[in-house]
Amino acid sequence: MESDNVLEEPKKILCVGLVCVDLIQICESFPKEDSDQRCLEQRWQRGGNASNNCTVLSQLGAPCEFFGTVSKGVFADYVESDFRDLNISCDNCIVHEGCDFPLSSVIINKENGSRTIIHSNRNLPELTAEDFHKLDLSKYCWIHFEGRRNTSAISAMMRRVVHYNEEERSENQPRVRLSVELEKANRTQLLDLIPLCDVSFVGKDFATSQAYSTMSDTIRLLKPSLSPGSQLVVAWGDRGAMGVSKDGKIVQSIAYTPTEIVDTLGAGDTFVAATIFQLVNGGSLQESITFGCKLAGAKIAIEGLKNLG
Ligand code: FRU
16 A cells, blocks of 8 residues: 655656667778678667667666557567666557567768668557557656657647646646657658647757758747747757757857767767756756757767766
8 A cells, every 4th residue: 555655756757759779880981882891890779769868868867768669579679678778668668569670770980970870660650649648647757759750649649748737737746848859851740849848859950951051040940939938959960059948048059079970870869868867857958958969979989879877
């Protein structure tokens, strides 16, 4: 029986989106088409933006959970045990037996650390709003959504959280805060999610695909979509990041580019996770994006997403 003195478990950060396996080959230089060569090294890595966000958050010491769809088989087993090794919960994931696990072939060019991703997702269904309704929202302090193609389902999931905050949450519980990442080019529909969120992250590829040419341009054009008191963060690779704080102030951080760039895979995911971590822990937007840029800089100086702590 639960008693009043039982300490409540700390609330988790939930990251909703993709988990895949990244099949990585590190090459001396970017390969010529129709050539035949050996790579310098190869490895598997658990990938996908939301899954990478969790890898970073858990190393920073934040209790976190991944929520997405998975299939069964060797890749699913690998991913599950890797989540467990890092103390990332994946207990609520939706299993679709008989589907292929999403995979990415990734070429990392040793000359400059660039990552070229060829992603395959043949038949694994996206999460639905019904899947999301099964979650007990009182367990979370923050829910971050990777902006995927299932925009209307994501919008329904966010509206479920808004309803929970307004109608179901008990008074002594904090509001569950919401964030979204708009990263992939041309997913224009994702713009509809901005007014529902406390924090919206917009990446350079998304921004330039909308013909926003700079960080300031992106801020100027998207600021009117923010609901009162919410924040916008724009990340621009080696130009750093810029944001609009709750009171409408513009904040900015430089990029902390290391002398040698080893591996840029997941740098954007590192930035988002580190920024959320600081915000959850009471940091200002300025402090949070600066921390995000610093950790993203530290990430590109090393291989993979582990050993960031
Ligand atoms: C990096 C990443 C990879 C994955 C790809 C999916 O941001 O999440 O781990 O293969 O993007 O688009």
